[in-house]
Amino acid sequence: MGIGSEEETTLVEEHLLTCEGCQQRLRESDDYLLAMRMASQQQRRDERTSEGREWRFPTWFPVLAVVACGLLLLLVTPRFGRSPGPVVAVSLTAQRGNGAGNSAPAGRELMLTPDLTGLPEDSSYRLEIVDLTGSPVRQGTLVRARNGVKVPGLRAALYFVRVYLPAGELLREYGLQIR
Secondary structure, eight states, X not given: OOOSOHHHHHHHHHHHHHOHHHHHHHHXXXXXXXXXXXXXXXXXXXXXXXXXXXXXXXXXXXXXXHHHHHHHHHHHSOOTTOOOOSXXXXXXXXXXXXXXXXXXXXXXXXXXXXXXXXXXXXXXXXXXXXOTTOOEEEEEEEETTSSOEEEOOOOSEEEEEXXXXXXXXXXXXXXXXXX
């Protein structure tokens, strides 16, 4: 939350790497905050769209229609012999916690586009993907002039995408949930 010193933050983060109970409580807190944020955004959208309209569909109707279409597609589309599919674009935003909001499907090639707002203006950065233990999984170069960096598919797990200056200074870290 940005209220502790750097040493306190380091101690808490190290503890979270090993304590499953605290990890679960943190995930629950992050999930609750995300749900509240999404509900608030939906409420604001509903208020804006309801102004000036006399009649409107029930708020649950579009959700029901999307779910019905999704189920129909699952039943009709054969699941065997499919290719993994097109590249999945993922816009990474830095967040505290388990990185809710930065997610992608497992096994699909990804186009990662990190938010570089506020970072030093360099033409390129070193990009590193690590697992929960901090072990490197993938590495590459992110060129600011391009629109992201392609990454081969990852297995389902929680990862951290780190952006470094070419000299090695860590600039930012993003959570990435692969499902």
